[in-house]
Amino acid sequence: MDRNAWWEGSVGLCAELIRHDTQIGGPGERKATEYAAEILSDAGLSPVIVESEPGRASSVTRVPGADPSLDPLLIHMHLDVVPAQAHEWSVPPLSGEVRDGYVWGRGAVDMKNMAAGVLTVVSDRMRTGRLPRRPLVLAFLADEENAGVLGAEWLVRERPDLLEGCHTAIGEGGGWSIPVGDGRRIYPVHTAEKGWAALQVKASGVPRHASRLTDANPVRILGEAIGRLTTDRFPVHLTPEVEVLLRRICEVGGVDFDPEHPEAACALAGFEQANLLSGLRNSAHATRLSAGYQSNVIPGEATAELDARYLPGRWEEFLEELGAALGDEVEVSELARTVGLTPTSTSGESRIWEASRAALRSEDGVAEVSPFMLSGGTDATHLQRLGIECFGFNPILLPPDLDFWSLFHGIDERVPVESLHFSTRVLDRFFDLY
Ligand SMILES: [Zn+2]
Known part of the structure; x- marks a missing residue:
């Protein structure tokens, strides 16, 4: 492969992960975990695979950092997916077909895309000796789509030793672009979850x-x-984590924020509107x-x-x-x-903000970041019990006409090939900066 385009490997990897049938509760989770572990073993790393029940496999892999004295960054991911009903789809949902500039299939956005990006970055770095600034801990956790009972919840209870030393984590649920105002983009990094x-x-x-x-x-x-x-x-309850993003959207969009009518600010966020409105109410x-x-x-x-x-x-x-x-x-x-996830007192001051903004700006010159609250849930709810501060940061530049959130657990789930390249390069940059 052309060394200059090493990130393109993320596309084939994402498609291959989609072809592993990891519909929740099925037999494929162990095989997909082994597949990801094999890639990391081939890169010279030593993944540890553990099972909460037969076939319900998670893996944890430590990646050395250029400065071993720094705390490792945990990257938590899941390979299980919600079921797909083939007759409702335009393509077979486990085909991983690459067509019209997209990788199609169940898990393409939730979250085999990030898994493929991280595996691509780590493999290339190990091959070329470009160690990340700090050590990384890669965790592929089982059962996320069933509230993590047999994955993150189990690991935190039974094998916290595998995550030892981690105080900060990134994972799914934040980091995609919201177009605002005149050609600007905000990437919300989630610090809280319902x-x-x-x-x-x-x-x-x-x-x-x-x-x-x-x-x-x-x-x-x-x-x-x-x-x-x-x-x-x-x-309506306007919580600080939601207010900060709505104020940022108004500021970038050149409109006054009215705390009495926060719904008006949500309307400036295009397809993101429905998601933001969910953050205002139980x-x-x-x-x-x-x-x-x-x-x-x-x-x-x-x-x-x-x-x-x-x-x-x-x-x-x-x-x-x-x-x-x-x-x-x-x-x-x-x-x-x-x-859920409640932000800790250090959110907003951490180095993570500078690093995520700079990493995004290296690929998207108009990128802004902001904290926000996810209206869904992730494994972060379990990981916070170990005192790990969790951020949702899966960087994705989206075409403005794509209703991204409708693809999560939806039909015709797909990720733009260009977005996959983008996120792979941004994650790579982020591992140098954070
Ligand atoms: Zn997910």
Whole structure:
């Protein structure tokens, strides 16, 4: 390969990772982890593979730094993906096809792209003796798409020794370009994440003949309760992590920021608008329903499962809002929950801001960075328990007409080839600067 275009290897690698079927819970996760570990072994490194359960494999690899006295930087990634229904796609979702300037397939943006970029950078650096400024710890963590129970959560509990010495991490969830104003771009680096919970809502009654006149029907009661879970039931809360990005967008866009109407600032962010709006409110969506066993019997119980997303550190406040919306005829119980990610006091001062901005500017002269809160969740929620400060930084320059967020867990997931080259080069630069 032409030495000047070493980063182009990230495209073939991304496609190959997509062809490894790592749909969550399937048999492919171990094979994909071994494949990535083999690349690192070939580069002269010594990956350690561990399993929380048979086949549920994670790997951790230490990369030497030019200055071994510096703390290592953890880079956390996952190779598992959410399932894809082939009939809904324009290409076979596990094909890794390269077409029309994109690499297509499940995992192309979440997050085999970053995995391919990091593997490409580290392999080239080891081959050419260009050590990163500080040591790196590369972690490919299992089960991220199931809240990391058998991956990051397990590793933090059972094998924290593998991450010893790490105080800072980068991972997915931030770093893509938002076009703002007249040809400027902001790359949000995430420092906070909403918390997630799976909740059960239950309405109870007495089973009876469906010919009786009654309003005491658990199905009706449940339906009315979850029917009230509309967006406007959850008021706007402007948290500092969201405000800082909205102010930056307004500043770059040349508009005044109005804290009374933060939604107006979200509208300046194009496709990013929906994502930013999610950062202003708690939410709860009914995603599963269960009731009844015969059409002429009123059942004794009806249940719904909710996917809840709450602003970090505000669980009690969320429960009050939820209770007010559901009313007092139903019972709520918690099935599972993560705490999200709350920024530490050092966020915003750290060297990471200078390094990420300079690395981006080396490839995109108008790049600005800003902290922000991710409305989804990542393995950072587990890693913070080890005192590791986590940042979402997967640098991607996007074409302005691409609705990037719709591709996450969506159909026709794909990443522009040029964006993959860009992120590989920016990560390479970042490892010299941070
Ligand atoms: Zn992901």
